[in-house]
Amino acid sequence: MLSCGLPASAFAQTVNQYTNSTTGNIVDSTTCATTVTRTFTVGTNFTVADVNLGVLLSHTYRSDLRITLTSPLGTSVQIMTNVGGAADNLNVLFDDEAAAAISSHSTNDTTGAVPPYLRTFRPTAALTAFDGQSSLGTWTMVICDSVLADVGTFTRADLYLTSAPASYADLSLTKTVSNANPASGGAISYTLSVTNSASSPTAASGVTVLDILPAGVSFVSASGFGSYDSATGVWTVGSIPAGTTRTLTINVTVTAGLGTTIQNDTEISASSVADLDSTPNNASINEDDDAAVSFTTTGTRTAGTPPTLVCPNGTTLLDWNAQSWTSGSSTGTATVANIGAIGFNVTTQGTFTIPLQLNATITGGTTGQNSLYQNVEYTTRTQTTTTVVTLPTAVPGAQFTIFDVDYAPNDFADKMTITGTYNGASVTPTLTNGVTNYVFGNVAIGDVTASDTTNQGTVVATFSSPVDTITIVYGNHTTAPADPDGQAIAINDFTFCNPQTTLSVTKLSNVVSDGVSGSNPKSVPGAVVRYCVLVSNSGSATSSNVVATDSIPANLTFVPGSMLSGTSCAAATTAEDDNNSGGDESDPFGMDFAGNVVTGRAASLGPAASFAMVFNTTVN
Template identity: 55%
Template sequence: MRLCLAALLASMLPAAAYAQSFQYTNSVDGAFDENTAPCATPLQRTFNVTQSFTVQDVNIGILLTHTWRGDIEMRLRSPAGTVVTLFNSTGGNRDNLNVLLDDAIGTSVDTHTNNDTATAATAVPPYQRNFAPNTALSAFNGQNSVGTWTLSICDNAGSDAGTFYQADLFLTGPYADLSLTKTVSNSAPAAGTNITYTLSVLNASSPSISAASVSVLDILPAGVTFVSASGTGTYNSTTGVWTVGSVPAGSTRSITITVTVNATAGATITNSAEISASSESDVDSTPNNASTSEDDDDSVSFTVSGARVAGTPPTLSCPNGTTVHDWDSVSWTAGSTTNSYSVSNLGTVGFNITRTGGAWLSNATYGGQSPARQNAVTGGFSPAQFSIFELINFTNQSETATTTITLPTAVPGAQFRIFDIDYSAGQFADRITVTGSYNGNSVTPVLTNGVSNYVIGNSAFGDATSADTSANGNLVITFTSPVDTISITYGNHSLAPADPGQQAVAIHDITFCRPVANLTVSKISSVLSDGVSTTNPKAIPGATVRYCITLSNAGSGTATSVSASDTLPATVTFVPGSMASGTSCGSASTVEDDNGIGADETDPFGMVFNSGTITGTAATMAPGSTFAMVFNVTVN
């Protein structure tokens, strides 16, 4: 076997203006000889074409050995199902085939009467001879290129055999030549100021053709906040897609995006963009392939100016007060990676620390075998306070340690510090990324930098040294919205050496907002029947109406001993035995009897009708849960 199947972008072949030729190569060796039923099971070789364009011309080159070439039949099938006979039993007793088949050649392959050179070591293209095929390849013109093209080869007689070595399929179609440039208005803006990004898409002049449905993907990086956009087309700051539209040959389309810098001093922010869609193939680039070296992508960077000072964290607002997990009041077995603690007014909080590489280290000064509880790295607190210390030796920049904090229920907010996020030349460059979740949805915290680190979005990067007892390396993390899981990922950024040395951070006390339930209620009705119309019943006397009352807990705390009542007006009469409960109006199918006793009162909801009032009860309602109760009445 020679080379595996490959698809190669070829340089321009001689063709009409506005056209580009793509080359697809199959070099998987294969033997073929006569069939029991001639050509019933031919040798097949395929070309997988991913570029989409309208075919203007097709050529194919073939290299194979075969004694008595007159036994050979070859056909090419397009993804659309069109079949063209390339070679049909010509050449008599001549041997081998090393030929490019091209409609533009004036001489048919039927006239080919020479032996060709074809061995496993023969390098093609170029091919030894050029001929027109047995039937015209122009039958494929106008079809779409995308899909599997299939070459079939067979021997239709006995005695002789052959070996396929290589075939090259050349497809020619129209193209555009799009390129993207991106600039930034200020390479050293101050934090809090506005800057602009300008993106321009150029479509080169002839022989390029007009490109339609052009779009550019420019997802704004962490460290800037979208303000506005003006220029050609529209920009969606959520998806990052600039919908450009049509770009005629020889023209440029531009847009200016205004953003506010919200990264701290010293932060370097890189913004990359790429053409993500076009109606036409591009001569020298592929849209949306995540390239960083083609002319349809570009990036710019700026570094936030100003002297570094420690930021001011947001004030944690807790309507129901706070509760604290305090490392001074608990223990941690040195070297353990999983522990849980009871936190007042919250429940059991779990800690789990995992690594993707590297090794935990042991140091008596910092509590022994890491992870460990220690008070040598203090974050500037006096007297010194305990924290969980992660001392680790990573072997490359990509390895990380992740601390996951799992709460028993969501809290409205939380705040804590991480100590010693800093940098040591030739040793390490700390990076911390903090994420959260609430009911499975992502929650992004606010990170506030220290003097030895800067913040971009929800990541902090150490770029100066901080002593063990200094506050310079502190980072404050604040969750200002409900969260039930917190994830802290520790590793290195690009200033670190390829093989970092030992490094560490410490996670200090965590202040949680006490959970708060937030119950809301809604009520809807529908007419089931009125004795008159079966398709559009009305709430007339004698009609039966179904009511549904829904309670929802939109808060972060669990509500207990929940009760909701609905007193019926004199204009309706309760229908006995019609009550049911569930988690929504549509699924409320658990039958409830009319009294307030029995197992049906706790399965898990209860309902009772007494003296004209419907009352529903739930022992608990967790955050995000709902309780629906339905019942029927008759209109008086």
């Protein structure tokens, strides 16, 4: 057995490693009468702040195995108990702070040299049971093969004991909600309590707690120790002596709709001294410095009614049944009449369990209707899949449906965030909920399980103003586990308002000079008057071959060589000659003067674009 000390930077803690590499055969023993037992002798006495255990072994069907770790004081922790299914071998570091539990590990491990270990998982029971104990003595690991048929070989184990710093405060957080089933519009309160353990040698100072109120409640007031900022979600607690509890009550109004489950997550975000078994502000969901509570509003949720899409120029349907997509491709194009080629680009931080494709796996209550099917495996609940829909021209409005936005306990919690842009400016859609999800603003969250073949998980997104880019972000809500399982949605057909142009003309004039006054010229005979004719497109489509004319009245005379063009009256600085030929006719605008008419031309004028014609006249 080998041992060594590894320094840890935070609060001068030291990680001590103890290794046992005595190999041995793992044989069947349904009663665990025959085991592989390995010990780690710790000859120094320190207070244990954290325990991790690495195990390397070969064994077919590792779900045959049970592993325990026992401290010198006799405390035993179940490391793993018959989990892993038909997967082979074990090359895992067991760590309470890991994102996923060992019960979720169902793939084969390799048996190469360690450390480092191939994977990290939380054990079956928490290793925090050892925190605060003395390290001195013999630690014992026992491996039992409790199922007949398959056997294996133990290779190595590493016990990592982190020593507690001389100064620490063991903080813990609890949280309750006053009513687990309030009515929508009712009043409830959250109560937060932070305790510094009586066994802590040090008072904690600079303590803060982060409790950002979730969508579905509205802040009313807060009372208790310290101060709470509802804008930032920070409860400033300050100092907590050993053996002391600080409490805060936050009063809120429930704004969530009927039958909606709202979860509120809280964590200690700062402390002046180390904590033996937790780390402030690390977004953990399984340490004693974080807490979560939820409530479900009374009543039965019904599906909402989407707003009517108003399209003066008619609509165009993007029907996926009439389109194609290369299976597994992250990009695709759908070509439809009146609009053109619509681009789709899909990127994921997870892994597509089934290649991205068009199919009718999720029907949403329809029959034989293809959708853009996204079946994704995430390893953390912060990962997302982003679909960007790029239109070749803006449309006055759009509406589309997403199927199967729902929830599965201890599996996933679908979360959809939908945004849009028009000429670079943000556009927010209206989302309409289904039976198994609820909506806040442009976010839809699944909280009930839906069948793939029903419309219960449907979410409808409606853009009632011009849009040229739509972004759909698919991931998990905080009610999902830290390591979600596979989940899927289907983006169904789009209805687009047909593009339309709306052209308007504005005419401005000012007296440039009158030959008399240099500061306040008047429109008298001989005065020079400058005109600007501004043509603007406030519609959602690009207008082509735009021509504007302005006739010079008899009391004015056009000034040759005075014409300028540009995107606005102030920006009209491009000189134009008086004829309708030459390169100046497409730079990008053209102008000419013939008879008594000034003519301006734009080959195209996009949404929110303008072109200006500027010229001078003299007063007769």
